[in-house]
Amino acid sequence: MGTVWLIIAVAAVGVAAGAAAGLALGHATRDVHGNGMIAGSTLERDGLIPVLAALSSTVVLLDDDGEVLRAAAAAYTYNIVRDDEVSEPQVAQMVERVRATGQAEEAEITVARGRVAGAGNFHLQVRVAAIGRGRLLVLVEDRTAARRVEQMRRDFVVNASHELKTPVGAISLLAETVRENAEDPELVADYAGRMSRESRRLELLVGDIIELSRLQDGDALVEPExxxxxxVVVDALDRVRVEAEAKEVALVSGGTENLHVLGDAALLVTAVSNLLDNAIRYSDPRTRVSVGLSVDAEDPELVRIAVVDQGIGIAKEAQERVFERFYRVDKARSRMTGGTGLGLSIVKHVAADHGGTVELWSAPGRGSTFTLLLPRHRTEADLPGPAPEAVEAVASGAAGASFAAIAAISEDPAARRQGPPSGMSRTGQEDRQ
Structure with missing residues (x-):
């Protein structure tokens, strides 16, 4: 009798183990990250995996309950999929309509690049279709680069041709004058210097156009590092150190150490060096330009790179336009300083390309603070942040407060004693680009 009960008990345990294994296998067919299937899944038996892998589009495959069976990594980058379900409302609505009608649907949608307001958008071509057994296939094509190229082409035709003609025309007239007055050495020397300045301006303009073109085609978040x-700050300061020394402008850096972001290091160096160059260009001798790093006071998942100057500041009505391509507050001053009108536009593009934005605080007579606001990437090597008062001052966006915070963390004792000036000797508006 005991033997019979033993056999029954063993059989019961076997049935339970088999059921548990079956359930485990059923759950294991879905990749926990939503971007692949394991061997033996129903998708593999149906022969769908090779077909999906052959598609150039970003693929999202949904089951009859709307859960993600398979999703390409880019689907997460585009913020379409999160936690094994469709998280983008526009795509979710398309999925519901296709499930209700059985008719395929296609649309071009715009989705935010990240959680930072004003960080830019992805432009996506999305097609949703039923493929049987209650499954739906979502195909996504990234049209962002095409949109950028189209926009850049329009801007180039409207603006760049005129901007290029100005220095070229000036050089031509100056050369003609020199040729007609070759016997006058003073005039020749003067006009040769003017031609040199116009050539340098043309060189800078062409360089900025090439840089902006490169930004239009790239995407720092596709394969970020x-x-x-x-x-980034060290490299950016090295780029502008010679110019700062020539103008007797002191460079100060500080803030929270070991902050990380995901993206393209070279582009970030370009953006920060453009802000520093802009600040130096419109600062008086024996003033300071400061750059500080901090964690955003309201959102610890965001970082700030603030560049502070002690210049004349920017009028309120001009602040809304300084990031436009080729916009200049004062064209005459721009010709004198060699500004191209593209520097801040490049900064804005780099910020958007990294899922961030750029902010401006400025007041006439009190200087300006340009701040790159970027999503933070945490690493195991993260260090404790600075004193709360320093973080709050740098994150506030006020030029005076930012300068005080950066000066407070500088190793230069004089920097700790010197506050922002109450006013500058210049009058008028500056071309901030």
Whole structure:
């Protein structure tokens, strides 16, 4: 009798184990990250995996309950999929309509690049279709680059041709004058210097147009790298140090160390160096230009790179336009300083390309603060932040407060004693680009 009960008990345990294994296998057919299937899944038996892998589009495959069976990594980058379900409302609505009608649907949608307001958008072509057994296939084509190229072409035709003609025309007239007055050495020397300045201006303009073109075609978030912002600041300061010394402008840096973002280090260096160059260009001798790193006071998942100057400041009505391509507040001053009108536009593009934005605080007579606001990438090497008062001052966006915070963390004792000036000797508006 005991033997019979033993056999029954063993059989019961076997049935339970088999059921548990079956359930485990059923759940295991879905990749926990939503971007692949394991061997033996129903998709593999149906022969769908090779077909989906052959598609050039970003693929999202949904089951009859709307859960994600398979999703390409880019679907997460585009913020379409999160936690094994469709998270983008526009795509979710398309899925519901296709499930209700059985008719395929296609649309071009715009989705935010990240959580930072004003960080830019992805432009996506989305097609949703039923493929049987209650499954739906979502195909996504990224049209962002095409949109950028189209926009750049329009801007180039409207603006760049005129901007290029100005220095070229000036050089031509100056050369003609020199040729007609070759016997006058003073005039020749004067006009040769003017031609040199116009050539330099043309060189800078062409360089900025090429840089802006490169930004239009690229995307820092497609294959991002871990970027230490300390290295970005060091490289950016090295780029502008000669110009700062020539103008007797002191460079100060500080803030929270070891902050990281995901993106393109070279582009970030370009953006920060453009802000520094802009600040130096419109600062008086024996003043300071400061750059500080901090964690955003309201959102610890965001970082700030603030560039502070002690210049004349920008009028309120001009602040809304300084990031436009070729916009200049004062064209005459721009010709004198060699500004191209593209520097801040490049900064804005780099910020948007990294899922961030750029902010401006400025007041006439009190200087300006340009701040890159970027999503933070946490690493195991993250260090404790600075004193709360320093973070709050840098994150506030006020030029005076930002300068005080950066001066407070500088190793230069004089920097700790010197506050922002109450006013500058210049009058009028500056071309901030």
């Amino acid at each position: 871990d970027v230490n912002l300390d290295d």
